[in-house]
Amino acid sequence: MTAATRHSNSNGRAAAAPRAARGSKAYDRKLEAILRQAAAVFRTRGYHQASIRDIARATGVSLAGLYYYFASKEDLLYLIQRHAFETILAAARAGIEGVERPEDRLRALIRIHLRFFLEHPNEMKVLTHEEEWLSKERGREVRTIKRAYYQLCFEQVEELRRARGLAGLNTRLAVLSLFGMMNWIYTWYNPKIDPGASGCAGAMADIFLDGILSGAGRPANGHSTRKANTFERSGAPEIRVQN
């Protein structure tokens, strides 16, 4: 048992729950500011490498003072992730409301996702890069929101698949590929040379939608045999490490 995980339930604080629900407006505003700054620190230094002292420096709050706003470093990560996921999920749901065609709903989801990514790069990097460090219960809670978000996207693609009779489409694989396209953007996006969020969203939506829609009549194994594939060797050798 490390010093970090040791819990003293006999401390003098009233109602010994870690991080009591303190209600004031000023409290909420300051907590949000701390979450924002902490996300920036986590983004550049990484969750584990970043120290609470770094966050104290970034926020101007003293080391001990921070613990008035969150119970532990892990709690801080949890608050950032939950906050960001809830926000983007709500934005996504609002964004497809009243949009008729599944194709347009998908385009909307892509645009919202990328816009959120480029407007909140700190939170999104933390979301995609520091998934695995929450405790069992906290991890489950965050994953539940994430799953709902994934599901929202999945439904649109599945609807499209049914409507267009795309028998050979693996919807799960397609959706996860789409998320890959979008989420990877934090590794390369450069505002000086790349289009804005709408431009990127349009380009990715074109690739993805044309990619899955032109596959009608493709065999169910999910990969093209329409063209002679002169490269294909049936039993390609394992890629050897070294040399």
Place this chain on the structure above:
Amino acid sequence: MTAATRHSNSNGRAAAAPRAARGSKAYDRKLEAILRQAAAVFRTRGYHQASIRDIARATGVSLAGLYYYFASKEDLLYLIQRHAFETILAAARAGIEGVERPEDRLRALIRIHLRFFLEHPNEMKVLTHEEEWLSKERGREVRTIKRAYYQLCFEQVEELRRARGLAGLNTRLAVLSLFGMMNWIYTWYNPKIDPGASGCAGAMADIFLDGILSGAGRPANGHSTRKANTFERSGAPEIRVQN
């Protein structure tokens, strides 16, 4: 200056370069085994969270004994990354040699990439997830190999773009989207329910190739206006954090 970065050039070791080039076959074999095990530890615990003591436990080598094979923790990360990148770059170059059509070369690159990913998940997660922790010079060296790998892929897409007259295609964005699709796989791949490397590669290649090839005659801003986009609002408001 931390204990970790302190360098004693007055130690008793001959030829005080950190990690001298020790030549024996047994040395090389053991170093490779250490790199393999260390990649596994880094994958599950993360580079910063993983301790040299974890790696000592995983390899069976004592804590101090490990430093006979690498000069520092960062050196260890560097060796893993360089080794993995050089291997996959060589495999990619070999894999497209003699393949005529750029489309087939791209399919080959995708298949090789995914196969390497699924056969060496530890190394690939370290490669994609722990990019930023190398020193300036080491980071530059690894990025040089990565750049060559990216360039190899870029050239195929660019060639395809020229051959098919895809005026509206943003090659950089397309290639980086493709890498996103492929590299994201480590976050979701489940061998129990997902197709093997060839199946995934075929599906992704279909999405990507059909996606960019069906864009012929599209306007140069890179996103579709062929269909009435009933969703598009020109000045959509910023996504607000919280409610």
Place this chain on the structure above:
DNA sequence: AATGTATTCGAACGAACGTTCGATTGGGGA
């Protein structure tokens, strides 16, 4: 058997970490 070099290790060092504790401040209601 003797020698020299390659390899391995136990033990320790100093720094940095997350967290806690007791004390102090500050501002709004009595």
Place this chain on the structure above:
DNA sequence: TCCCCAATCGAACGTTCGTTCGAATACATT
């Protein structure tokens, strides 16, 4: 003005970290 409680902080604790050092062992060549 006094009081209460929310908010804040300096200082410290115990642990873990990366790294080093000197000694011990293994091994190939004489």
